[in-house]
Amino acid sequence: QKEVEQNSGPLSVPEGAIASLNCTYSDRGSQSFFWYRQYSGKSPELIMFIYSNGDKEDGRFTAQLNKASQYVSLLIRDSQPSDSATYLCAVKLEGTYKYIFGTGTRLKVLA
């Protein structure tokens, strides 16, 4: 059973701080990783994807991938109350077009 694990939270950070969200996965061959943001009552919204080891930056968001450790993270700089949501990590299984989602980490940014 391929798994994607996330801490369910809630992760509480003060406004302006860096929020760090973590995800581990079991399929060692996976090459494609995604972060989705999901507001309460809304559908998941793709915010970042990463395919290569290292960091990928997009505005206030940075995705970090370490395939050796089977670990992917999302950093949100200068966190805003509007960033309060559940963040889902998704992994595309190697050799398939199947995506496995974690259960999500709930982030609360305190004003």
Next chain:
Amino acid sequence: EAGVVQSPRYKIIEKKQPVAFWCNPISGHNTLYWYLQNLGQGPELLIRYENEEAVDDSQLPKDRFSAERLKGVDSTLKIQPAELGDSAVYLCASSLDFSVPAPYTYEQYFGPGTRLTVT
């Protein structure tokens, strides 16, 4: 460009009744997914289409669920008869055809979902 469209947004039915959900993917996206999401959980794949072919339906409860994607564009997911445990959000997502040459993009984009309540 329009995103993934789903309807209805909300549906309340009594158990044992049939229900159908409709999805129109992003234009040009040949791959379409139906997911189920329970509260506090991530989306779980029900079925994936490449054009009109269902290429992964291993998680679809075939005794009561069915899906179709005629002409490789719109798709319909049906439940008959519905059970109390089917109450959830049904999400449709789409992505580019994986046979498209590099640069590959494997990103999925979700529709707004249909929240089903079975009473």
